[in-house]
Amino acid sequence: MAIPLDRQAFEPARPRMSPARVLIYAILIVGSIGSLLPFIYMALTSLKTYGSVINDTFWPWAPFGTELPQLGNYPEAIRQVGYDSSWHTFLFFRYIANSLIVASVTVAGVLLTSVLAAYVFARMNVPGKNFLFLLILATIMVPNDLVLVPKVVMMFNLHWYNTYLALTVPFMGSVFAIFFLRQFFMQIPKDLYEAAVIDGAGHLRYLFSIMIPLSKPAIMTIGLLTFIAAWDDFKWPLLVTRDASMRVLAVGLQQFMQGEGGTNTQLLMAFAAIVVLPVLLLFILTQKYFTEGIVTTGIKG
Amino acid sequence: MVQQTETMARTHVPVVKARQRRVQEIALGYAMLAPALLLLVVFEFYPIFYGLYISLCNWRLGCNSFVGAANFTRALHDPEMWHSLWITTVYALLSVPLQLGLGLFLAYLLFQKIRYKPFFRTVFFLPYVTSSVASAAVWSYLYSPDRGPLNALLGALGFQPRNWLGEPLGIFTLIAQSLGLTLPSWAGGPSLALVSIVIYTTWVFVGYAITIFLAGLGTIPPELYDAAKVDGASGWVQFRYVTLPLLSPTTFFLLIFTVIGTFKAFNHIYVMTQGGPYNETTTASIFIFRQLFESNRYGYSAALSFILFFCILLLTIFQNRVVGRRVNYD
Known part of the structure; x- marks a missing residue:
């Protein structure tokens, strides 16, 4: 046979299902079930009647029960959250719109400011650049909670309280994004720039027509992580908004849980499912960017 | 050698142009840094000092009275x-x-x-x-x-x-x-x-x-x-x-x-x-x-x-x- 003898002695040609491997798979499968069970419970409960929730019936549908999946829980949850009479729409739609507006405006803001700054740090020759970069890096050490109180007071002073400005602008400068993009930009060969300059392109032209298209993975990563963080944010919107119509989904969900949803668990679960779904889909579609970004930057958490 | 003397003879105009271009580049660089720097200074650096000021106050919509370390001693007790x-x-x-x-x-x-x-x-x-x-x-x-x-x-x-x-x-x-x-x-x-x-x-x-x-x-x-x-x-x-x-x-x-x-x-x-x-x-x-x-x-x-x-x-x-x-x- 072609396989050298010593190789054969140390490792079998292909791994067999030894008892140890069976144990590993068993642990991983049990772990995965533990990981998924809360999601499964959420999805199942959101489709139950109030009666089956009370009686703790795990599977009230065919073939074990006679109920039909209560898809109506979803519109019912939306109705129960309340009505915004000034906008003539359900409050729930305001929450969704607010979350989408806040998350996408924050993403756009972070990307714009960070791409410009990162480019200067990576490629341009500007006096004081290194000092400014160190200054920016130092802000990583400022924990968010330390500046929470003064930032809330600033929102009052600026008259931004209860507006979209308070929910987006303070998050548009991101040290992580600048650092991450700078690292990425520095990897792009300099020859490309020299070639572009010969063709008569300035810095901005070069940045937008060459650097940005080449840095798509890095920009996607930053965009996704910022979106998730904004979507998840709860403490800040709770502090700087007052009106129900200015709430984001996370705040709306918590308020609903304190009220109507506290007793109607199936409606609360329907609400939670609507909050969770977009992020899970986004994650599953773009996993590669996510995992890489989180490993390299440690953002979120 | 011939080339070098030629360029030296024509330096006057390019030097001015180069300096102009350099000033432009620096201005552009600062302009590109400005939004991020402004946001970070206003929402990360400044609040540290503002927060310290607030912590030394009895705060009601503004600094009602300056109380020194009273908030800190109160916290420790x-x-x-x-x-x-x-x-x-x-x-x-x-x-x-x-x-x-x-x-x-x-x-x-x-x-x-x-x-x-x-x-x-x-x-x-x-x-x-x-x-x-x-x-x-x-x-x-x-x-x-x-x-x-x-x-x-x-x-x-x-x-x-x-x-x-x-x-x-x-x-x-x-x-x-x-x-x-x-x-x-x-x-x-x-x-x-x-x-x-x-x-x-x-x-x-x-x-x-x-x-x-x-x-x-x-x-x-x-x-x-x-x-x-x-x-x-x-x-x-x-x-x-x-x-x-x-x-x-x-x-x-x-x-x-x-x-x-x-x-x-x-x-x-x-x-x-x-x-x-x-x-x-x-x-x-x-x-x-x-x-x-x-x-x-x-x-x-x-x-x-x-x-x-x-x-x-x-x-x-x-x-x-x-x-x-x-x-x-x-």
Whole structure:
């Protein structure tokens, strides 16, 4: 046979299902079930009647029960959250719109400011650049909670309280994004720039027509992580908004849980499912960017 | 030579042009830096000093009266503040080892030649990317004392139902009670409410630890394992003498990151218990938030933030000194 003898002695040609491997798979499968069970419970409960929730019936549908999946829980949850009479729409739609507006405006803001700054740090020759970069890096050490109180007071002073400005602008400068993009930009060969300059392109032209298209993975990563963080944010919107119509989904969900949803668990679960779904889909579609970004930057958490 | 003299003869115009271009480049550079710098200075640097000013004030819409260090001395004499720091410490001591231990264990299993590895990775990671308010709401339902699935499971196994997030008694007290014993109150252990939150936290963050550990495991050269195998090292010996030391920088990073994370923890605790029962889950960040949000004590909560920051700083320095020394960077 072609396989050298010593190789054969140390490792079998292909791994067999030894008892140890069976144990590993068993642990991983049990772990995965533990990981998924809360999601499964959420999805199942959101489709139950109030009666089956009370009686703790795990599977009230065919073939074990006679109920039909209560898809109506979803519109019912939306109705129960309340009505915004000034906008003539359900409050729930305001929450969704607010979350989408806040998350996408924050993403756009972070990307714009960070791409410009990162480019200067990576490629341009500007006096004081290194000092400014160190200054920016130092802000990583400022924990968010330390500046929470003064930032809330600033929102009052600026008259931004209860507006979209308070929910987006303070998050548009991101040290992580600048650092991450700078690292990425520095990897792009300099020859490309020299070639572009010969063709008569300035810095901005070069940045937008060459650097940005080449840095798509890095920009996607930053965009996704910022979106998730904004979507998840709860403490800040709770502090700087007052009106129900200015709430984001996370705040709306918590308020609903304190009220109507506290007793109607199936409606609360329907609400939670609507909050969770977009992020899970986004994650599953773009996993590669996510995992890489989180490993390299440690953002979120 | 001929070329050089030619260029020297024509330098006058290009020098002016070059200087102009240089000035333009610098101006452009600063203009491109301006938005990010402005935002970071206004919302990261300036608030530190503004916060210090607020903490020295009796603040009602503005600095009503300058009270010096009064907010700080009041905090140091506030038993609730010390209690919240204690709860934070217990929370960290319970959840950090659980997250890191379980994370390393599962990452090590996944690192073996496993089929469907991406599937497992994704599944373990899902709780971490999920909106924390939504998942905490779901867990509140799992823990629900009257019709929660966890109590239904306990009932099916013949155990008595528990109050979970509403239970201020310590877990050792509860175990002793069910055995018909009584424990002195100091031996009661962390409240079941806090332990329930720790379980949730582990569920969320284990996927993050796994991801980081897997990245760390990938950097260990496989030849080292081969060499150990040739020397006849068993699986455990390989893990203890090859994996653990070479993984120590990753573990150290995760340790710092996770400890800071437990000190920042807010969303899930606020959603699940709002700090109750009897303040048994009021961590420092919950305490500060309630002083601000429910009692409108701006000066006091600003002072508390500085005290908490100081504690985290001390802890990080301590970890760097004591644990950092044992990290193997070769």
